[in-house]
Amino acid sequence: MDAILRLAKKYSKKKHTDILPCCDVNILENLHFLYDEDWENQSTYPYEILTYLFDCYYVLPQRPDLASLFCWQAINHSYYVQQLGIQAIGMCNDTKGVELVREAIISDWNKYEPILTPYLEKIPMKAFRYVAAYLLKGYAIEQRGVAEKYAASSYKTLIKRISILTDIMKDSYGKAYCKIANPTIVNNELNLGIGNADEGQSRNITHSFAEKLQKLMLGEEVEITLCDAQGATQKYKFTDTERMTFVLFGILYASRCNNFHGNVAARMNSIRADKKTFRMYTDIFLLEYIVLVIHMNSQGNLSDTAIDKVKDNANLMI
Numbered sequence: 514m515d516a517i518l519r520l521a522k523k524y525s526k527k528k529h530t531d532i533l534p535c536c537d538v539n540i541l542e543n544l545h546f547l548y549d550e551d552w553e554n555q556s557t558y559p560y561e562i563l564t565y566l567f568d569c570y571y572v573l574p575q576r577p578d579l580a581s582l583f584c585w586q587a588i589n590h591s592y593y594v595q596q597l598g599i600q601a602i603g604m605c606n607d608t609k610g611v612e613l614v615r616e617a618i619i620s621d622w623n624k625y626e627p628i629l630t631p632y633l634e635k636i637p638m639k640a641f642r643y644v645a646a647y648l649l650k651g652y653a654i655e656q657r658g659v660a661e662k663y664a665a666s667s668y669k670t671l672i673k674r675i676s677i678l679t680d681i682m683k684d685s686y687g688k689a690y691c692k693i694a695n696p697t698i699v700n701n702e703l704n705l706g707i708g709n710a711d712e713g714q715s716r717n718i719t720h721s722f723a724e725k726l727q728k729l730m731l732g733e734e735v736e737i738t739l740c741d742a743q744g745a746t747q748k749y750k751f752t753d754t755e756r757m758t759f760v761l762f763g764i765l766y767a768s769r770c771n772n773f774h775g776n777v778a779a780r781m782n783s784i785r786a787d788k789k790t791f792r793m794y795t796d797i798f799l800l801e802y803i804v805l806v807i808h809m810n811s812q813g814n815l816s817d818t819a820i821d822k823v824k825d826n827a828n829l830m831i
Contacts, residue, residue, distance in 0.1 A: 549819040577794035584801040585769045617811035631827035641723035652687035653694040663703045667767035686722040688740040792831040
């Protein structure tokens with residue numbers, strides 16, 4: 514009987530904690546908390562957001578994956594309140610909310626870009642491999658005519674908003690991936706149809722694509738070799754809006770959806786989870802935290818003085 518079954522048969526918090534990957538550093542001890550001293554002299558303060566953050570702090574030392582979910586709830590509340598104040602919006606929804614967060618960042622890019630950059634530069638490669646994997650999987654599913662419900666919803670969301678990703682997939686990485694992948698449905702489960710002999714190539718394609726995605730997210734121009742007989746190359750570059758679209762929709766919102774809607778094993782409980790998983794979710798939490806801070810600042814709910822303190826949390830990214 515494996516550890517998961519033993520724990521399911523007789524649950525113990527200590528045994529649960531023992532099987533979770535962890536890190537020796539407790540970032541809660543050094544975290545600059547989202548707090549504004551101006552609130553002490555005001556009749557109101559962001560009560561709901563603070564309650565979500567309490568849950569973040571409570572689970573953060575052992576479960577950064579859960580902390581990131583609670584932090585997203587705080588972001589969700591922040592953009593929900595903004596939507597309520599816009600008469601043109603008839604019904605609040607997450608997609609529009611994330612777009613509003615992106616617009617808030619881009620509209621004051623000169624102010625917020627220097628704050629975000631240290632965080633963006635430290636996003637772990639594991640996060641980019643995660644995005645590369647669901648993009649390649651989604652593209653293969655689409656090309657083979659498999660029901661799109663087997664692809665991550667994040668695939669459609671991202672390629673619809675960043676058109677050059679479709680070009681890159683069609684002419685290079687997706688085309689190469691489809692040469693070794695033949696997705697089929699077996700007993701209502703997706704089988705990518707990648708043979709043992711091609712597993713190494715699959716990992717190489719995913720990793721190379723992830724490296725290009727990282728450079729694009731950082732605003733760099735990349736040269737990509739096309740999947741053709743001539744081996745021609747093509748240059749691509751994200752706009753600032755596409756960079757933030759990639760971060761907000763491609764990494765943060767995608768991670769939240771896959772965990773929240775049960776599309777994957779709870780990440781830190783997964784049998785594949787390791788210290789890199791722990792570090793990735795710690796970094797995702799810190800990235801979400803600064804996004805929340807920036808959005809609250811853009812809405813006049815957090816002072817510039819408060820944001821100056823919190824921005825140094827980038828130094829805690831593992």
